[in-house]
Amino acid sequence: METRKAIISVNNLVKNYDDFKAVQGLTFDVYEHEIFGLLGPNGAGKTTTLEIIETLREKTSGEITVDGLSIDKQAQEIKQIIGVQLQAAGYYPNLNLIELIELFAGLYGADIKPMAMLEKVNLQDKAKAKYKALSGGQKQRFSIATTLINQPKIIFLDEPTTGLDPQARRNLWDLIKEIRNNGTTVVITTHYMDEAEQLCDRVAFVERGRIIALDTPDNLIDNLVNSGFERKKEVKKANLEDVFINLTGQEWRE
C-alpha cells in the first residue's frame, strides 16, 4: 500500500428516496490494489452506495470518479472497467455455467475462454451444471467469475459470504485475496467483522448514511484499545471457529 493512488473517489455523496435519506454526504477514496470494506448494519446505505458507484442507481448529489471517469458523463466507460456482483442476483434461467459465461463475454465484448474463467474459481467440474444446482459457496464463486470476464480494474462484491459455512467462507477469502494480488481492486461489503479484519486492507464504517470511521483494521483496533477499551472476557489464542475448522478440516465441501 505504498502507492496510495485513489482509483475511486467519492465526494459528498447524497442519496434520498423521497423522505428517506439513505446516504448523507459520504466521502472516501478507494486505493488501487486494495481490498476496501464497507461495513455497517443493514440499511446503513452500503448497498445504495455501491450501486451508485456501479452506475446502477442515480445519486441525488455529490461527485464520484472511477479510474478518472466521471459517473455522470462516462457511465458506459465505467461499466467496461468494473465487475459487479449483486446481492442475491440470479442468472439467466436454463443455462449451464459455460453458457452463462459465454453470455457475459458477449455482453462485455470480451474474448475469453469460458473454461479458463471457471478454472479461476475452481468450478471447471461444474461447467455443465445449472446455476440453481450449485451450493451456496459455488454460487458465490461463480458470481465472482462473472465479475472477472471483462478483466476489470475494480470488482464490487456485495455480501459475498453471507450464508456460507466457515470452510466455504475461508475458501472465498482466499479467492478474493488472489484476485487482489493479481492487481484488481476489490470493494466488498460484509456484516462479519472477523471477515473484514482478515480480508480488508482498509475499512469504512457506515452508519445511517454517514461514514463514522475509516482506517486499516489494525489501526481501528489499536485506537480502541488505546482509548482504554477492554474485552469483558479474556481473549484466548483461538476462537470457536478455529475449533470448528480444526475439527471438521480445512477442506471445503461442495
Next chain:
Amino acid sequence: MQNDTKSAKGNPETVNFSNTKATLALAKASFRSIMRSPSAVIFTLAFPLIFILVFGFLGGGGTHIDVGIAPGSDMSNPVIGMLEQTRMIRLKKEKSKVEFDKLLEKGNIDAMIDVQRKVNSQAYSVKVVYTSASMDKGNILRSVLNNLFYDKSLKPTVAEIKESTVEGREYKTIDFILPGQLGFSLLSTGVFGTAFVFLSLRQTLVIKRFFATPVKRSSIVIGEAIARIGFALIGALFIIVLGHFFFGFTLVHGVLTVVNMLILATLGVIVFMGFGFIISGIAKSESMVPPISNIVTLPQFLLSGTFFSIEAFPNWLQPISRALPLTYLNDAMRKVAFEGLGLWDVKQQILILILWGIGIYAVAVKVFKWE
C-alpha cells in the same frame, strides 16, 4: 490472438464492446433457454399439434350426416344409391326400428330414411324422419334429398342426375384448423413467453446484473425478440410441414406460400409480444402472469376463428371477433395458404395487425418496468 495460458493475467486481451455482439449473445442465450423450457415447447408445439392431430384424423369432409335406413326399406333403388355415393352421408343399416328411434332421440344419427316402391308404379315413396336433436344436419340432408328428387320424382327410373359441379380445390378441415392453430401458437408464445421471461429476469435481478455491463436496453429487448421470433418460426415451420405432409394441408404455391406464412407469423409474434411486455409490467408476481395472459389469449382463442369460422357466431358477437388481432392473422394465413393470395392481397389484414402493434407498444412503453 489469445494464447492458452490458464491465468489470464497480463493477457493482451482487448475488450471491444459491440452492441451487435451483445445482442446476439443475448439472443443465443435466450434461444437456448426457451428450447429447454418445457412450457414454451408445450404451448408452441404440443398444443397446436394435438389439435391438428385430432382434427386431422376427424377426416377430410368435415361434416358427416349419419342416416339410418329403416329395416325393410327397399335397397335397390336410385335414391339409396345416390345417397351412398354422397360422401357427406354415412348410411347406417342393420339396426331395428327401436334402436334407430333411440339413436334419433339422442341425435346419434341425424335422420332415418325408409324407401318403398309404390304399388303398381315405378315411383318410390320416400319417408324421412328427422330429429330435433340434430336439426342443422337434418336440414343439410333435406337439401341433399331435394336435389335428388328434383330430378328423380319426375323420371323415377332414371338413375342419372344432371348435376354439374365446378372442379374446385377441396377445402379440408386441416386447411381451416391449421392456420388457426398456428395463429394461436404464435399468440401464446408471444404473450406467455415474453411476460414470463421479462418478469422473472426482472425479479431475479438478472436484468440489473445486465445493466452493470455495457449492454444497452435496446439490445436486451431485441436479443430477446430475435430468440422468441426464431423459436416461433421454427415452431410454425414444423406445424406447416407436418400438416402438409401428414394431413394434406394445402400450400397453393408451395415454398413461396410457406415463406409468406412465415412473414405473417413474424408480424404476428411481434404484435403479440407487445401484450407480453405489458403483462410483465403490470404483473406483480409470476403467479399473476397466467391469469392476466389468459385474459388476452382466451377470448382470441375462442373468438378469432381458431376453431370455427367467425361467420358462425351470432351477429352481436361478430364485431368483437372483428376487433381482435388474431382474427386478422388467422384470416390472412388462410387466404395466403388456401387461396394462394400474396401478401399484398392481404394488406388490409396486415395493416390492422400493424395498427394493433402500434397501439400495444404505445401502452407497453408506458407500463414496462426494468426494475
